[in-house]
Amino acid sequence: xxxxxxxxxxxxxxxxxxxxxxxxxxxxxxxxxxxxxxxxxxxxxxxxxxxxxxxxxxxxxxxxxxxxxxx
Amino acid sequence: xxxxxxxxxxxxxxxxxxxxxxxxxxxxxxxxxxxxxxxxxxxxxxxxxxxxxxxxxxxxxxxxxxxxxxxxxxxxxxxxxxxxxxxxxxxxxxxxxxxxxxxxxxxxxxxxxxxxxxxxxxxxxxxxxxxxxxxxxxxxxxxxxxxxxxxxxxxxxxxxxxxxxxxxxxxxxxxxxxxxxxxxxxxxxxxxxxxxxxxxxxxxxxxxxxxxxxxxxxxxxxxxxxxxxxxxxxxxxxxxxxxxxxxxxxxxxxxxxxxxxxxxxxxxxxxxxxxxxxxxxxxxxxxxxxxxxxxxxxxxxxxxxxxxxxxxxxxxxxxxxxxxxxxxxxxxxxxxxxxxxxxxxxxxxxxxxxxx
Numbered sequence: 001x002x003x004x005x006x007x008x009x010x011x012x013x014x015x016x017x018x019x020x021x022x023x024x025x026x027x028x029x030x031x032x033x034x035x036x037x038x039x040x041x042x043x044x045x046x047x048x049x050x051x052x053x054x055x056x057x058x059x060x061x062x063x064x065x066x067x068x069x070x071x
Numbered sequence: 072x073x074x075x076x077x078x079x080x081x082x083x084x085x086x087x088x089x090x091x092x093x094x095x096x097x098x099x100x101x102x103x104x105x106x107x108x109x110x111x112x113x114x115x116x117x118x119x120x121x122x123x124x125x126x127x128x129x130x131x132x133x134x135x136x137x138x139x140x141x142x143x144x145x146x147x148x149x150x151x152x153x154x155x156x157x158x159x160x161x162x163x164x165x166x167x168x169x170x171x172x173x174x175x176x177x178x179x180x181x182x183x184x185x186x187x188x189x190x191x192x193x194x195x196x197x198x199x200x201x202x203x204x205x206x207x208x209x210x211x212x213x214x215x216x217x218x219x220x221x222x223x224x225x226x227x228x229x230x231x232x233x234x235x236x237x238x239x240x241x242x243x244x245x246x247x248x249x250x251x252x253x254x255x256x257x258x259x260x261x262x263x264x265x266x267x268x269x270x271x272x273x274x275x276x277x278x279x280x281x282x283x284x285x286x287x288x289x290x291x292x293x294x295x296x297x298x299x300x301x302x303x304x305x306x307x308x309x310x311x312x313x314x315x316x317x318x319x320x321x322x323x324x325x326x327x328x329x330x331x332x333x334x335x336x337x338x339x340x341x342x343x344x345x346x347x348x349x350x351x352x353x354x355x356x357x358x359x360x361x362x363x364x365x366x367x368x369x370x371x372x373x374x375x376x377x378x379x380x381x382x383x384x385x386x387x388x389x390x391x392x393x394x395x396x397x398x399x400x401x402x403x404x405x406x407x408x409x410x411x412x413x414x415x416x417x418x419x420x421x422x423x424x425x426x427x
Contacts, residue, residue: 013374013383014395018353041374041383041394048393052334052352 004033009063013041017049024055024069032068034060076367077410079400081209086256086307089300093258096292104291114291121298125263128301129250130238135265138289142233142251142262143169144277148284149247149264151276153201153227162203163191163215164389167231170203171385187391188340189213193220202228206242209234210373210386210399211336212346217242227272235343236301239265246270257300258293304404311404312344318402318411319344325415330422334393347400348373350387354396354425362424363398366417371399396422 006023008016016037027033035046046065050057056068085093096117104115122133139145146169154160160180162170174180181200184192189211196202202224207214221228221244230242233251242248245267252261266273266284275284319338326333326349334350336342351359356374363370373384374397383394 014353014355017395021353044383044388044391045393045395048334048350048391049352051391052332052393 003027003031006033006035008035008037008039008042010038012039013045015039016042017045020046020049020067021053024067027069029069029071032066035065035067036063037065038063074367075369077369077406077414078403079368079370079406079414081371081399081401082253083256083401083403085258085296086300086303088303089257089296092299093292093296096295117295118291121295124298125301128298128305129232129236129263129265130240131265132268135268137264137266137284138294139262139264139285140260140289142249144285145249145262145264146170146173146231147276149229149249150201150203152273153229153246155199155272157199159197159200160203161194161196161200163205165208165210165215165386166203166205167209167233168385170231185215185390188337189215189390191215191218193218196220196224196226198226200224200226202226203231204228204242204245205231205234206237207232207235207343208386209346210384211348211390211392212343213336214341214343216341227270233262235345236304239267247273252293252297252300255297255301255304257297257304261289261293261297263297307404315402315404315406316344318406318408319347321408321411322347322349322400322415325419329415329419336392345402347402348387348392349398349400350374350393351396351398351422352393354422356396356398358425359396359398359421362421363417366421368414368417371401373397373399 004023006019008019016035016039020035023033046057055070058066060066103111104118122136126133126136150170150173154177158179160174160177161183162174162180163183163185165185181194183194205215224244227246228244230245230248232248234254236250236255239245239248248265250263253259323335323338326335330351332352336348356372360370360372373387374394387394387397
């Protein structure tokens, strides 16, 4: 796991993405953090979020996502 | 209860013309049209007239039309009736749940992916394949563009027209097709199933008598009301088309300028203006929906947070569209610019409140 960890397990949409966006404010452009979320809506919504906010997301394994801040 | 200022849900009240007719036909249309009494003969004439009227409005021949009560029967008749033991059932990831349920039971099925611009990835089709095609997607308002390979396909095609009364001739390669009366403000509980004249290889998947496609398990008065509603809906649609398109554009422009981080379908695509789907990042759709209702605006939602099974809309997910904070507006014919403006002002305030 890289950088800070945002643990949103057990939380339902839209909370995981809100917590991710808040944590990302503290991260420098180019740096990454890890999001843990077991909400079934997260997988699809993270890629839509990345497209809309022009950031990068990579799923590492079940419930674990590497998010890189690009702007 | 807050009085409803504007109703943007998919359902609509019965068309006034259909409603006026309904009471009258419950008096006239009670008899069994297959029998020989005077009343039955009158009922048979009414049924034939309704068939001819609907046939002409949907671009069918009256003999191709079969009326159904329960709509899911239409999916079974239309799809399962075309399948052979060696068929492959080819359908898309944004089809209705009824189609996905049939595909899940059939051993050889192929799910076509759909891009976020509504382009369906048609595989190389075999002559024995049965293709399911949706003319309009009810959650996004997209008319999926017809793939070029479809013209050349000699196999069997079921077309799902249940979201919008598309003319049969728009997709001429169909073998069977299904329409839903409630999509033209007709009564619920009437669907139109069509089997194209001369289609080969269809067999009735249900136990049946005397080769009838469906037993006459429909309500004649509702069928007559549906025919009248369709005729009026078509002219209402033609008369209000420009207004609805302008109002849809007004919504999009307002959102682009005032509510950032909103996922909307690209308006350059072939989208029906009557459906506007909006997804707001960082917004809880359930809360938004109930806050809007408190202000007198009713909307639908495809978000996980609003559905009983906690699963987001399979359509939004399949197309890579944001499923959180999703609301869906149906712009009915009678909607006004004043209602839209009032709605947008409230919407902006409620989204901002949640994002604070």
